[in-house]
Amino acid sequence: MKIEDEIRQKPFKDAYSKAVVNLLYTHSYLVTEQSKIFKPHDLSPEQYNVLRILRGQHPEPITVSSIQDRMLNKMSNASRLVEKLKIKKMVERKECAMDRRQVDITITGKGLEILEQLEEEVKKFNKRILNLSKSEVEQLNDLLDKLRG
Amino acid sequence: MKIEDEIRQKPFKDAYSKAVVNLLYTHSYLVTEQSKIFKPHDLSPEQYNVLRILRGQHPEPITVSSIQDRMLNKMSNASRLVEKLKIKKMVERKECAMDRRQVDITITGKGLEILEQLEEEVKKFNKRILNLSKSEVEQLNDLLDKLRG
DNA sequence: CCTATTTAAATGTATATACAATTAATGTAT
DNA sequence: ATACATTAATTGTATATACATTTAAATAGG
Structure with a gap:
């Protein structure tokens, strides 16, 4: 789902600002799910x-x-x-x-x-939680590696 | 820089596991930098x-x-x-x-x-902190929106 | 109308993050 | 060799995250 809909916000004017919010929001989603695996241990x-x-x-x-x-x-x-x-x-x-x-x-x-x-x-969790194809995940990795400069 | 080098780890066997770590690490990078803008206020x-x-x-x-x-x-x-x-x-x-x-x-x-x-x-910060072209940022947004399922 | 359930917000507690300050050991310069 | 600076780890303090519990108000059902 588009981030604007998930946080009920008007569309971002600027793709960079959207990406920052998108990264923060995606992180929260990930960590919340991750905690569920680790907690029993x-x-x-x-x-x-x-x-x-x-x-x-x-x-x-x-x-x-x-x-x-x-x-x-x-x-x-x-x-x-x-x-x-x-x-x-x-x-x-x-x-x-x-x-x-x-x-x-x-x-x-x-x-x-x-x-x-x-x-x-x-390993199963990481695959399940990222709703992307293998080539999309590789693309994401390249973008993140580049993003940090 | 590749995430493996930044955290001095051997290459990931699996792109999905790498992506999870990459997202966590990128988040930390972002928030650390972001705090510097907000702190004076x-x-x-x-x-x-x-x-x-x-x-x-x-x-x-x-x-x-x-x-x-x-x-x-x-x-x-x-x-x-x-x-x-x-x-x-x-x-x-x-x-x-x-x-x-x-x-x-x-x-x-x-x-x-x-x-x-x-x-x-x-706005300037968001642009500066993401070392990506406009089309790359848009790609990243699409991948993140899709990722969460 | 009265009780039970649900809902909104606040509170309690543990962990983690962010950053400053401290303590102790090591390295360096005169 | 002594004084000064640097480094490694710990500790202190404030804020934030994660989740359970509590309190008070609203709603639903008999």
């Missing part, structure tokens, strides 16, 4: 993302600031997200011997297990 | 959006639940956002005579003035 979307970052390095650890760098939301707070995951025993924290300011984070067996359980479900 | 992006909804009705009032309906983030809390705007004297609240459960919200002169001041700036 007691994970937020960004917590899931941190686990995936950690799995990408496993069995090597990664520092808090490296996690921050790779997070989807750069302004999010890796330190506190890691703390939440630690409480749930999905990650381990260890002081880095080389540089005692740094903290090495590793995903635990439990963390890997939960990612494993979610793998197929998330 | 003591507004958050969603508060700005509520003001625009109110201007769309002005001089007619609109109820809190109608605002909620039209908000970009459906799960946000219109009641509390309106309260914040009221403290800043950008909106007025009046009990609805027809139905005392409802509350009529109207944008004030001050609210309109601030929107007026932001108008050109936001």
Whole structure:
């Protein structure tokens, strides 16, 4: 459905302004749906993302600031997200011997297990939630990659 | 830049999963930049959006639940956002005579003035922030409208 | 008319985002 | 070696998001 109808607004004069609103609105749609998959596993979307970052390095650890760098939301707070995951025993924290300011984070067996359980479900979800053909999705990816400059 | 490089991740196997991550990441990029315009006016992006909804009705009032309906983030809390705007004297609240459960919200002169001041700036921002040609932006809008099904 | 249900808004609580400030460790320059 | 700047992580605070609960008013049915 056209964004103007969904938010009951008069047509945009300007395609750029429409695109900004469209991106914000589509994001909300996505995250709302996404949360439904993660909630039964007691994970937020960004917590899931941190686990995936950690799995990408496993069995090597990664520092808090490296996690921050790779997070989807750069302004999010890796330190506190890691703390939440630690409480749930999905990650381990260890002081880095080389540089005692740094903290090495590793995903635990439990963390890997939960990612494993979610793998197929998330993949199906991502396909279902985007009502586009394969070539349209590829087009969208190209546009988004270009958009950010 | 390709999303894989920006978040230092190995290439996605699946275009749909890449698109979901790409949308989340692009949203973060947008909102981070957007906040910089609104901050000097003591507004958050969603508060700005509520003001625009109110201007769309002005001089007619609109109820809190109608605002909620039209908000970009459906799960946000219109009641509390309106309260914040009221403290800043950008909106007025009046009990609805027809139905005392409802509350009529109207944008004030001050609210309109601030929107007026932001108008050109936001329009320029929206164009600058999206590094795409006009036809690419239109393509993006079509894909996003279709994506939500 | 009275009770039950529905609806509108507000409130409570947990998590996340945004950004400033702090603390502790490391690096650098004189 | 000491002082100063930089870096990594944590902590503080305000706002926003997500969702459940509460309160009060309106509506529907007997």
